[in-house]
Amino acid sequence: MKKKMLVATLLAAAAVGVACLAVTSRQHRERCLLATAAMHQRLMADQERDATLAAMSPALDSCTEEQRVHTLHCNRWMVLWTSQFRTRVVAPGAMHGVAVDFMANPRNAEFWKKARKVRIAEARDSTDREFVEIFEQAYRATFRSPDCTNLSS
Structure with missing residues (x-):
């Protein structure tokens, strides 16, 4: 009887250990994601303030100053919302509301x-595709x- 109890206790402890490792690994990935997103936000803020840094984004070469700043600002919001969505700080239903509000401005929709x-090409997984x-x-x-293409398929 004591042997069965010992085996059960060891199995339970092992299960708890595996669960802790899984949670710790996920938390580490989320912390890395958030740190990377914060770094990205700072770099984009620098680009917004200083037009000479636009060379980092050749796609913005043909933009006016106003268009460049707006594009970078929208992209900063996208990075924030993607991070929030990935870490489930914002639920899908709430993110839909964010998206509807964003699209209400014709410049944002453009x-x-x-x-x-x-965004479609760079989607890493089902979470990015859902976003x-x-x-x-x-x-x-x-x-x-x-x-518009349906991304579900």
Whole structure:
């Protein structure tokens, strides 16, 4: 009887240890994600303030100063929202509301129209694809755009 109790206790302790490792690993990934996003935000803020740093983003070469700043600002919001969504700080339903509000501004919708292909191509996993799909749904609902692609398939 004592032997069975000892085995059960050891198995329970092992299970708790494995669970702790899994949680710790996930938390580490989330901390790395947040630290990287913070660094990205600082770099983009520098680009917003200093036009000479625009060389880091050749896609912005043909933009006016106002367009460049707006594009970088929108991208900063996207990075923030992606991080919030990935870490589940913001639930999918709430993120849909964010996306609808974002698309209500025609300049923001124009940003999404240009950025969405990059977002689709750079989606790492189902969480990123879900995030992009939320913004695609808001874009389609706002503009009834027939050329939007369903990302679910």
